[in-house]
Amino acid sequence: MKQTPQPLWLKTFTRQIQHGDVIFRALTILASLIILATFVAIGFELWQNTTLAREKFGLSFLTSDEWDPVQQQFGALPTIYGTLQTSLFALLLALPLGLGIAIFLAELAPTWLRAPLGYVVELLAAVPSVVYGLWGLYVYLPNFVKPTAQFLNGTFGFLPLFEGPVYGPSRFAASLILTIMILPTISALCRDVLLAIPNTQREAALALGATKWEMISQVLIPYGLSGILGTAILGLGRALGETIAVTMVIGNNRDLSPSILHPGYTMASIIANEFAEATEEIYLQALIEVGLVLFFITLALNVLARLLVWSVARRTPSELRA
Amino acid sequence: MQFKWTLGIAALVSVALLASACATPTPGAQPTAAPKAGSIAINGAGATFPFPLYSRWFYDYAFVDTAAKFNYQSIGSGGGIAQITAKTVDFGASDAILTDAQYTAAKNIQMIPTVAGAIVPTYNLKADDGKVITATIKFPFTAIADIYLGKIKKWNDPILAQANPDLKLPNKDILVVRRSDGSGTTYAFTDYLSQVSPEWKDKVGTANSVKWPVEGIGGKGNEGVAANVAQNDGAIGYVELAYAKQNALAYGSVQNQAGEYATASVATVQAAMSDFGTNLGDKLALSIANAPSKTAWPLATYTYLLIYMDQTDCVKGKTVINFIKWAITDPAAEKSATALDYIPLPDAVRTQVVKKLGQVTCNGKPIQ
Numbered sequence: 001m002k003q004t005p006q007p008l009w010l011k012t013f014t015r016q017i018q019h020g021d022v023i024f025r026a027l028t029i030l031a032s033l034i035i036l037a038t039f040v041a042i043g044f045e046l047w048q049n050t051t052l053a054r055e056k057f058g059l060s061f062l063t064s065d066e067w068d069p070v071q072q073q074f075g076a077l078p079t080i081y082g083t084l085q086t087s088l089f090a091l092l093l094a095l096p097l098g099l100g101i102a103i104f105l106a107e108l109a110p111t112w113l114r115a116p117l118g119y120v121v122e123l124l125a126a127v128p129s130v131v132y133g134l135w136g137l138y139v140y141l142p143n144f145v146k147p148t149a150q151f152l153n154g155t156f157g158f159l160p161l162f163e164g165p166v167y168g169p170s171r172f173a174a175s176l177i178l179t180i181m182i183l184p185t186i187s188a189l190c191r192d193v194l195l196a197i198p199n200t201q202r203e204a205a206l207a208l209g210a211t212k213w214e215m216i217s218q219v220l221i222p223y224g225l226s227g228i229l230g231t232a233i234l235g236l237g238r239a240l241g242e243t244i245a246v247t248m249v250i251g252n253n254r255d256l257s258p259s260i261l262h263p264g265y266t267m268a269s270i271i272a273n274e275f276a277e278a279t280e281e282i283y284l285q286a287l288i289e290v291g292l293v294l295f296f297i298t299l300a301l302n303v304l305a306r307l308l309v310w311s312v313a314r315r316t317p318s319e320l321r322a
Numbered sequence: 323m324q325f326k327w328t329l330g331i332a333a334l335v336s337v338a339l340l341a342s343a344c345a346t347p348t349p350g351a352q353p354t355a356a357p358k359a360g361s362i363a364i365n366g367a368g369a370t371f372p373f374p375l376y377s378r379w380f381y382d383y384a385f386v387d388t389a390a391k392f393n394y395q396s397i398g399s400g401g402g403i404a405q406i407t408a409k410t411v412d413f414g415a416s417d418a419i420l421t422d423a424q425y426t427a428a429k430n431i432q433m434i435p436t437v438a439g440a441i442v443p444t445y446n447l448k449a450d451d452g453k454v455i456t457a458t459i460k461f462p463f464t465a466i467a468d469i470y471l472g473k474i475k476k477w478n479d480p481i482l483a484q485a486n487p488d489l490k491l492p493n494k495d496i497l498v499v500r501r502s503d504g505s506g507t508t509y510a511f512t513d514y515l516s517q518v519s520p521e522w523k524d525k526v527g528t529a530n531s532v533k534w535p536v537e538g539i540g541g542k543g544n545e546g547v548a549a550n551v552a553q554n555d556g557a558i559g560y561v562e563l564a565y566a567k568q569n570a571l572a573y574g575s576v577q578n579q580a581g582e583y584a585t586a587s588v589a590t591v592q593a594a595m596s597d598f599g600t601n602l603g604d605k606l607a608l609s610i611a612n613a614p615s616k617t618a619w620p621l622a623t624y625t626y627l628l629i630y631m632d633q634t635d636c637v638k639g640k641t642v643i644n645f646i647k648w649a650i651t652d653p654a655a656e657k658s659a660t661a662l663d664y665i666p667l668p669d670a671v672r673t674q675v676v677k678k679l680g681q682v683t684c685n686g687k688p689i690q
Contacts, residue, residue, distance in 0.1 A: 069504075070527035137546065142553045167497060168553050169539050251550075252502030252540025263539055269502070273542065276370070276398030277504025277530040279418065284400075 046292040053285035061289060065254055069274070074286035076293055078254035082264035083294070086171050086246065087239035089260060090178035095232055097179070098186030103216055105187070106194035118191065125184035133248035136177045141249055145173045149261050163259035169251030171264035177245050182235035189234065193227035194220055226313035233305040240298050243268040267294040360384075360391040362641050367395040368402020368415030371439060371506040371562070372625045376415070378658045379649050386648060390641045399506060399530065406431065406628045412638050414628035417506025418530055419607045430631045432682075433607040434646055434675060435624040437664040438595055440563035440586040441510050442573035442621065446551045447477060450492045459574040460485045460583050466576065467519035469496055469558060471526075472536040477556060485577075492556075499550045499559035502540030504530040510611065510623035511560050517612035518579075518620070560621075563591075564663030580616040590619035591665040599670030606678055622665070629682070636684040643682050643689055650675055 006014075053061070057074060064075025105118055136145075146168040156162040197220055205215040221228070251263020252273060267290050278284045366376075373396035380392035395401075399416040406414030407428040420433060443466055447455045462485045468474040474481060477491045501508045509530045516523035526532050539554070541547035544565040551559040551571075563586045566573045575583040584590050594613035602608060612620045627646060633639025649655045656666045667675065682689055 066533075068533035069531045070529045070533065137549050146553070165495075167539055167550075169541075169550060247502065247542050248546060252542070253537040255537070263537075265540075273503040273540075274531050275400075275504075277400045277418075277506075279400040279403055279421075279424070279530075 043295060046288060046295055050285050050289040050292055052282055053289045056282065057286070057289075061286075062293065065256055067254055067270075069278070069280075069283055072280060072282050074283070074289075076267065076270075076290050078256050079265045079267040079270050079290060080293060080297070081256060082171055082174075082250065083240060083266040083268070083297070085260060085264070086174040086178060086250070086266060087236055089171070089175040090182060090239045091232060091236050093175065093179040094182045094186050094235055098183050098231075098235070099190050099221075099228065101183070101187035102190030102194055103220075105191045107212070107216060107220070118188070121184050121187050123184075124180070125188070129181065129242060129245045132177055132181055133245035136173070136245055136249045140177065141168050141173055145170075145176055145249075148176075149173075153261055160258040161260055163257065164261065166261050167251065167263065169249055169263050170261050171250060172260045174246045174250040174264070174266070175260065177249055178239045178242055181242060181245065182238050185238060186231050186235045189231035190224075190228055193224040193231065196227070197223050226309045229305065229309045229312060233302060233309070236301060236305070237298060240294070240301070241268055243272045247272050267291070267297075359388045362389045362391060362637055364390060364392045364413070364638055364641055364645075365395075365411045366392065366402075366413040366415060366627075367397050367405045367411045368628070369399045369417045369506055369625055370396040371417050372415065372437065372664065375437060375659055375662050375664050378662065379645075379655060382654060382658060383645055383648060386652075387641065387644065390645065392645070398504065400504070402628065403428075406630075409630075412629075412635075413642055415626065416628055417623065417625050418509050419605075419609070419626075420628075428628075428630075432629055432631050432678065433605060433626040434629060434678070435602075435606055435626050435667060435671065436646070436649060437659050437666055438591055438610065438622050438624050439506070439510065439664060440591045440619055440622045441507055441514070441560050442563050442566050442586045443558060443560050443576065444548065444551055444566055444571045444573045445558045446553075446555060446572075447494070447557075448492065448555050449490050455489060455491075456572060457489055458572070458585070459489065459491075461574050461576045463577045463579075463581075464518050467515045467522050470498060470500070470515060470534070470536060471519070471522060494556040497554050497557040498534070498536045498538030499541055499547050499554070499557050500534060500538060501544075501547060501560075502542050505543075506530065506623065506625060507544070507560070507562055508532065510621060513609050513623060514611040514621045517609065562663075567663055576620055578616070578618050578620045579612050579614045580618070582616045584617065584619045586619045586621070588660060588665050590617055591622045592668045594618040594620070594622050595624075595665070596668045596670050599668060599674075602671060602674050606675060631682055632686065633682060633684045633689070636689065639682065639684045640689050643679050647676060647679055 053074070057064070061075055062080065063077055065077045066073045066075045067078070068074070101121060105114055105121070109117060146166065149166045149168070149170060149172050152162045153164045153166050157164060201219055201223060202215055205219040210218065246266055247269035250266060250269060252265055252269060253263035255262045255264055271287050271290055275284070275287050278287055373394070376394050380394065383390060383392065394415075399418050402414035402416050403420065403424055405411045407424070416433070420431065425431060443461060445459060447459075449455050459482075462481055465474060465481055465485070468481070475496060476493060477496055478493045483491055509528065512522075512526065512532050513528045515526070516528045526535060539550045541550045541559070544561045547559040547561050548565065548569060548571060551557040561571065573586070575585045578584045593615055594610045597613040597615050597618055598608060598610050607624070607626060610622050610624060613622075629642060633642070650667055650672055659666045
């Protein structure tokens with residue numbers, strides 16, 4: 001029997017099918033498209049469902065501190081302020097702390113300690129946020145946050161940032177809870193960044209006579225800076241959107257004073273607090289609009305941070321490699 | 323070999339098809355006999371405040387009517403009203419009384435009071451000698467409103483001091499603690515404040531969430547309010563009576579409309595309900611705050627189920643109505659309610675509700 005030769009296109013096609021490359025490629029593209037589609041869909045839904053509120057309040061929604069469900073007047077300024085202040089303050093505390101943990105785990109800790117300590121740090125990320133919230137409310141707040149806040153107020157009370165009176169629930173408390181919550185993300189990722197740096201970099205630095213401190217501060221950190229900033233973005237993202245734990249310790253007060261020791265409010269918490277019992281259309285829309293604002297702020301901060309990472313990444317390799 | 327993939331997929335698909343074909347029940351196979359246990363699924367959604375009681379009731383009722391299977395989502399009053407309006411659930415539940423617009427949107431809707439809840443003022447205050455004041459603090463008629471309006475700022479304010487001559491109230495700032503989450507508790511509390519203080523009614527009003535004149539600290543849930551009160555010397559908050567009792571919090575007595583100092587209990591809340599019991603009206607929904615009789619506790623509220631007066635599914639409709647009748651009349655249901663510190667309806671109210679339930683129809687015909 002004589003076999004008819006297959007045409008070339010069919011051959012290539014079947015070969016590709018056989019290897020699964022095309023299918024695999026299509027699946028991965030689909031997976032990434034789902035992310036993009038979800039993102040667009042969320043933005044679209046938020047926009048679509050706030051028509052009434054956007055028309056009624058306009059840009060004053062962003063600048064007004066009025067939030068009156070009875071009179072149906074809504075403004076998101078105090079919550080925007082609270083979200084930004086607590087998230088940035090948390091990042092400010094968590095980044096050096098997390099980097100310190102990462103350096104210890106990656107460079108300094110004895111080998112037998114690295115794995116168990118690493119697990120414990122990662123375990124912190126697995127604690128549900130409502131547990132953080134309840135622990136924060138019943139343990140952390142009275143035993144650590146309030147005394148610390150009272151000390152700050154007593155010592156630095158002349159600064160607007162640490163003005164009294166001190167009650168306990170405050171933007172400070174929320175920042176401290178957030179610090180703990182984003183710490184595992186930051187330290188685990190920073191450790192991976194440091195571990196990914198080729199050993200030749202360390203050897204070269206040590207060969208030049210650098211001490212361990214000099215090697216870490218002048219070679220490893222600059223080398224991994226873009227990665228470290230990247231982890232900071234992830235940490236910030238979690239801090240911006242964190243809801244329940246913050247709601248439980250922040251005091252839910254539309255305070256606008258500069259003092260971090262005062263109770264405050266965040267965008268995520270006002271949605272969590274009021275969405276379930278909001279009955280009027282305009283009220284619901286105002287809450288959804290808060291979500292929209294949070295969506296845009298998260299987006300904007302991420303883009304900004306990404307730009308920062310890029311500018312750092314462009315600069316590092318050639319200039320700073322040992 | 324190149325067809326291995328295709329073959330494999332074809333095999334998988336056919337197996338899946340076969341399986342789903344087997345799972346589909348053949349229509350009309352079951353003859354209409356007595357309904358199977360748990361076969362009538364009733365869906366409800368709404369208020370969180372009565373949720374512990376309702377879930378208890380559904381559990382108890384499963385023994386009374388084995389066919390009924392209740393499923394209740396405690397998504398909040400707002401969600402409950404929205405879902406019953408959209409008819410995606412068989413009944414709704416709300417702590418707040420429907421607005422006129424909501425009545426119009428959900429044509430033929432009926433509010434059915436099931437139980438009442440009481441709100442109590444709770445506080446944490448140390449006297450000048452450093453000892454926590456455990457005695458009951460008396461709050462004169464408008465004192466709570468004035469505290470929450472920011473007009474009474476200190477614990478030794480003459481108004482409070484005069485009402486509590488035997489307590490040495492200290493010269494301390496009052497820290498106001500209130501609910502941060504939208505809640506029926508806040509609705510009941512602000513309803514009371516609006517009734518006793520025209521200024522409150524004018525400036526703030528009654529709602530599940532309001533714009534607080536003094537924002538103080540907002541705690542999430544009863545537990546958030548209680549924890550913030552417990553952690554701050556000089557704090558005052560409001561929680562449900564059930565929560566205060568179960569957690570042994572100190573709570574005050576309040577001067578009612580008749581001028582007497584009342585303490586929250588089943589008897590005093592039922593007195594408040596009875597005060598308004600004769601004129602519940604067609605809507606069966608009204609405020610029971612600031613009741614006039616001498617023994618009445620002034621900070622109380624009904625919680626309601628929402629049903630349509632004309633049901634579209636007769637089997638479900640009958641089940642729902644029977645359940646509600648059982649819940650408000652059966653001694654076992656009443657026992658469950660009092661065990662969880664909810665206040666059962668007094669007789670005067672109960673007869674009106676039962677009468678109303680008798681008027682519910684299904685597609686225009688009387689049920690049963």
